[in-house]
Amino acid sequence: MKALHFGAGNIGRGFIGLILSRAGYEVVFSDVNQTLVTALQQQGQYTVELANESKDQETVTGVNAIDGTQLETVAQTVVEADLITTAVGVGVLKHIAPGIAKGLEKRLNSGPAQNPLHIIACENAIGASTQLKEHVYALLNEKVRSLADQFVYFPDSAVDRIVPIQHHEDPLHVQVEPFYEWVVDRSQMAPAFKPIEGIVYVDDLEPYIERKLFTVNTGHCVAAYIGNVHGYDTIQKAIADEKVKSIVYGALQETGKVLVKRFAFNPEEHEQYIVKILGRFVNPYLTDEVTRVGRSPLRKLSPNDRLVRPALQAYADGSETTYLAMGMAAACKFDVSDDPEAVELQNMIRQKGITAALHHYTSMNEHHPVLEQAVAQYNQM
Numbered sequence: 001m002k003a004l005h006f007g008a009g010n011i012g013r014g015f016i017g018l019i020l021s022r023a024g025y026e027v028v029f030s031d032v033n034q035t036l037v038t039a040l041q042q043q044g045q046y047t048v049e050l051a052n053e054s055k056d057q058e059t060v061t062g063v064n065a066i067d068g069t070q071l072e073t074v075a076q077t078v079v080e081a082d083l084i085t086t087a088v089g090v091g092v093l094k095h096i097a098p099g100i101a102k103g104l105e106k107r108l109n110s111g112p113a114q115n116p117l118h119i120i121a122c123e124n125a126i127g128a129s130t131q132l133k134e135h136v137y138a139l140l141n142e143k144v145r146s147l148a149d150q151f152v153y154f155p156d157s158a159v160d161r162i163v164p165i166q167h168h169e170d171p172l173h174v175q176v177e178p179f180y181e182w183v184v185d186r187s188q189m190a191p192a193f194k195p196i197e198g199i200v201y202v203d204d205l206e207p208y209i210e211r212k213l214f215t216v217n218t219g220h221c222v223a224a225y226i227g228n229v230h231g232y233d234t235i236q237k238a239i240a241d242e243k244v245k246s247i248v249y250g251a252l253q254e255t256g257k258v259l260v261k262r263f264a265f266n267p268e269e270h271e272q273y274i275v276k277i278l279g280r281f282v283n284p285y286l287t288d289e290v291t292r293v294g295r296s297p298l299r300k301l302s303p304n305d306r307l308v309r310p311a312l313q314a315y316a317d318g319s320e321t322t323y324l325a326m327g328m329a330a331a332c333k334f335d336v337s338d339d340p341e342a343v344e345l346q347n348m349i350r351q352k353g354i355t356a357a358l359h360h361y362t363s364m365n366e367h368h369p370v371l372e373q374a375v376a377q378y379n380q381m
């Protein structure tokens, strides 16, 4: 069995590649980073190290790589794949769509017997596989689209594992937190599919992806942005400061209220979930830079993402949004010169002012109370 995985980065190697290899797949990574591609081709294996006291290690074998810039090679690997997964960043999905579309065209036109193919985008976003499907379908003609409707499935998924930036001599070695969760929407899959050990299949992904995105990712980015405002360089140092920790906790109480109401979660169980997540953030065996966790602030300030969406839901429910607004304000202070989205955000704030910038990126009306709350917080920071 062959799996083609787009993105040989931290989640690709440290999570998805590991699970698929354990399940017996030969994993072929497609990446545009030539260092990673060459190292995977030469070594054919890599090591995953757990961020725990004993630094447990596991060698992932039977892996290979292709150059993601070579459209024909990517397309041919799509033809041969039994499964396709991605972990490239939601904004990159449109760039991998041409290779997938070309491969599907070849694959679906090649004969009458077709095996169903699942394409799973493992990105931090609601409906990432569905977004990838839209990018791919936009490149297919009507005949191939209709064949794809019969033989290709794009189940949405939620992925959770903290994998920080890696600093090792071996470019493939990857350190990961022990916890992981990969949930896939079974209702979007082929009727008879062979389950993969390590994946949890559910009939309705919405509660899982929203609970994950609006707890793990909301909490993490608030810790990064507020930590950055207070001058901390890592999440671990930021959360050691009670002031920062209480803001993160406050934001998770705000999203928690929304989630408990929306999905009828048990409030005590949700509180335990929050406590567990906060424990993961401060894992002493990990060093996680605020610049990584806060990366791509425009994506994180967008209407469907971890700050604005739960804040607008909380506002609609008549509940508090103070700490989420504080997170948005602190995101607007994220001035990191090698993060293109942070640079764009800072330019916009300089040119148009904070109110117009927040309106532009969050799509909230300039007089929306949540936006006004964020502006007031920004002016005090």
Ligand SMILES: NC(=O)C1=CN([C@@H]2O[C@H](COP(=O)(O)OP(=O)(O)OC[C@H]3O[C@@H](n4cnc5c(N)ncnc54)[C@H](O)[C@@H]3O)[C@@H](O)[C@H]2O)C=CC1
Binding pocket: 006, 007, 008, 009, 010, 011, 012, 030, 031, 032, 033, 036, 068, 087, 088, 089, 090, 092, 095, 096, 122, 123, 124, 159, 160, 161, 162, 163, 164
């Ligand atoms: N790192 C983490 O803790 C977690 C990350 N995620 C999500 O996983 C995704 C990947 O994140 P990371 O692995 O942290 O990022 P990363 O930056 O370590 O890996 C992304 C990889 O994609 C590659 N790439 C970029 N353009 C490409 C293209 N056109 N074709 C093929 N490969 C391409 C990059 O070269 C890089 O190796 C993101 O959507 C992120 O939100 C989800 C859960 C946890």
Ligand SMILES: O=P(O)(O)OC[C@H]1O[C@](O)(CO)[C@@H](O)[C@@H]1O
Binding pocket: 124, 159, 160, 161, 162, 163, 216, 217, 220, 221, 292, 293, 294, 295
């Ligand atoms: O690109 P993003 O959305 O910041 O993804 C990384 C985030 O996902 C997480 O791994 C949570 O699963 C956090 O470590 C991190 O905040």
